[in-house]
Amino acid sequence: MTVRVVMVDDHDVIRVGVRESLEDDIEVVGEARDVESAIVAITAAKPEVVILDVHLPGGTGGGALDVLAAVLDGPNPPKVLALSVSDAAEDVVAVVRAGARGYVTKSISGPDLSDAVRRVATGDAVFSPRLAGFVLDAFGAAGGEVADVDEDLDKLTAREQEVMRLIARGYTYREVGEKLFISIKTVETHVGKVLHKLQLSNRHELAHWAAQRRIV
Numbered sequence: 001m002t003v004r005v006v007m008v009d010d011h012d013v014i015r016v017g018v019r020e021s022l023e024d025d026i027e028v029v030g031e032a033r034d035v036e037s038a039i040v041a042i043t044a045a046k047p048e049v050v051i052l053d054v055h056l057p058g059g060t061g062g063g064a065l066d067v068l069a070a071v072l073d074g075p076n077p078p079k080v081l082a083l084s085v086s087d088a089a090e091d092v093v094a095v096v097r098a099g100a101r102g103y104v105t106k107s108i109s110g111p112d113l114s115d116a117v118r119r120v121a122t123g124d125a126v127f128s129p130r131l132a133g134f135v136l137d138a139f140g141a142a143g144g145e146v147a148d149v150d151e152d153l154d155k156l157t158a159r160e161q162e163v164m165r166l167i168a169r170g171y172t173y174r175e176v177g178e179k180l181f182i183s184i185k186t187v188e189t190h191v192g193k194v195l196h197k198l199q200l201s202n203r204h205e206l207a208h209w210a211a212q213r214r215i216v
Helices: 012-021 035-045 064-071 089-097 110-121 129-141 149-153 158-168 173-180 184-198 203-213
Strands: 003-008 026-032 049-052 079-084 102-105
Touching: 003 012, 003 035, 003 110, 012 026, 012 110, 026 035, 026 110, 035 049, 035 064, 049 064, 049 110, 064 079, 064 089, 079 089, 079 110, 089 102, 089 129, 102 110, 102 129, 129 203, 158 173, 158 184, 158 203, 173 184, 184 203
Parallel strands: 003 026, 003 049, 049 079, 079 102
Antiparallel strands: none
């Protein structure tokens, strides 16, 4: 299935580079370079995913925050993947609080960006590995105490717990496999078992579950 994307960045070379690096099942159906043109393009194209630079000219609330406020308020809003040179905690947390489903840095490879777009389109939360901790810290701190942590964890094998923690931190299946020296298929199997045992639907819920319990 093709994922329709609008690309928002104020640098022409970045938009060209992203468009050329995306894989064939991802179609760029619109582009914009500032807040105003982004809102127009997203409203007109109705993409599944918006790849959104964090710092944009125009608007009043910090660029990406203006775009998020405008496009996520209507019916059938797109999923938003922030793509930025910034790896500052305040930027990551701000755009996630505003409704972005993921945040990756511009050092990401083409295949990994394509994978992130697909995952965001299906509802997953996607973060560059070193940025996931910012989100878990911010939202975990607000989550309060959760009872029966040990009982929940006891449902998982030691290997499933390893996989769960890495997935909750934002690592891709391939990265988890490389770290644990197992195949991507085995990672997928473990994730499926973890979600089933914890009665969760997707990686986003798993990340939230782990953040609330402060076990990542």
